[in-house]
Amino acid sequence: MASTLTLEQVKALLCCSTNLNPDPLGMNMGSVPTHSGPYALNPRGTPREVRAIVYDGIPMVVKFGLEVYTREAEAMAYVASRTSIPIPRIYGTFTEAVRNGTVTYIIQEHVPGTRLEHAFESLSSSERDAIARQLQDVFTQLCGLTDGRTQLEPFGGGSWARTFWFKGFQTDYPMGAADAHTTQSLLTYFIGISSRSIQGCDWTRDEFLSFFDLSRAPIFSHGDFTPWNVMVHNGRISGVIDWAEAGWYPYFWDSFVLERAASTFRRIPGVREMLRAALLEYFPEGDKFGIHWNVQSDFYW
Template identity: 35%
Template structure:
């Protein structure tokens, strides 16, 4: 029987056995020694798995896809947990494009401006999500495990961050716990009346895909959730400390992408540096 033009093969049933079989025949994009591995299993499908991959990443990706239009997000086909290894396997769409971190040195100012403007629109769409706030990762209200500040926050794993003041006081208070009498940075720069907002949490060039001069994908949503109002600006500028970003190309994109909060960024950088040194 001849297949019609609209024929599509049935979707596979993504059992753990099926996923592991497909991984064996796939192409590893990260070394098997990593705790977070990515395998291209063909047909524009990736599998992310390992001890550092959590169901949260797949669920938040699905959440964002359901809430926002105009943001290129990988489709999630399956989230499977292995009770034996305690690893999570996320089967997801492989979006087209090249990571911005690879392309950035070659892009002219006009192209960078176009990309930054597109990212600005996407960030604004994310910022209006408010149905699950107020603070914390998606699915973990009041907690930020797995983020760049997670190693500091996990020193008190049972506690919750419920306000902006909690967020900015967390590390200084811990430092004073271990080093009584230590002088810690001022928090006067922060507007404690401002509510948190939803964001990707780690929007840096490694997590942005580009195709033909436009944004083709935003990937790696593991850190997404509700953060302080200055977070996009801080996380973007924090990347400038890496030598390959010190030519200013990424910094100028951040100027367009996000609302600037120079006082808050400087103040939180002092807080982060203190924690990095002593905790």
């Protein structure tokens, strides 16, 4: 059974596994990347790998690396125990010390289907409508996981500086202990980053802040709920994957992330409308925040 799987068995299976790492953003609208062949574990550790294995007849996914952490599995268990959102079952986690740090292995269910980004063009109109409703249901359920939170915080606690969305700014715009733990402080932090002139934007700081409900409570968010983190099978969502960025975010965060992702699929008719339908209520604020994001020139103008 899967519960008897050991780290040594996982490492042995990885040597003949299939690579499931997605292509870089903007390059992932072709065929689904599945590269098989011999694989050797790096004794110094690798930042992040996602590979498919089969153990005891059970298809599994192993996510591992120096930049994989057990808190991701803990976030998945947290959401699975409180919602009906389809989330891969966790079969086990392991950690291993290597020369450059600690490698974490998360072994999880291999849910059926393909990433939503690869399924777009084959979906019927009714299937797109159904998936939009499912996306909205996912957001609604996640928003209900407030736990009385009053501050923004990544799952597991600590600074936002360690997360995917924020760590890239740390060299030029280091984040202090108090930064981004309220909606106002998060917005102020990004106003500072984008203080250079932005085409078509002459808002003052106070004018920009006035677009948002600064008193609104944080919501629990997947953190990176995009078409490449949603699996689709038979015209329905079969699983939501990659919970590494989960946490309590501003109420407009999911619309910002989804709009940013939707903009990469302009050439596929109807996709942006389908994704917008899932979070129409929050898009105005999501768009406004996007203007103060460092990639706004790529996705908004």
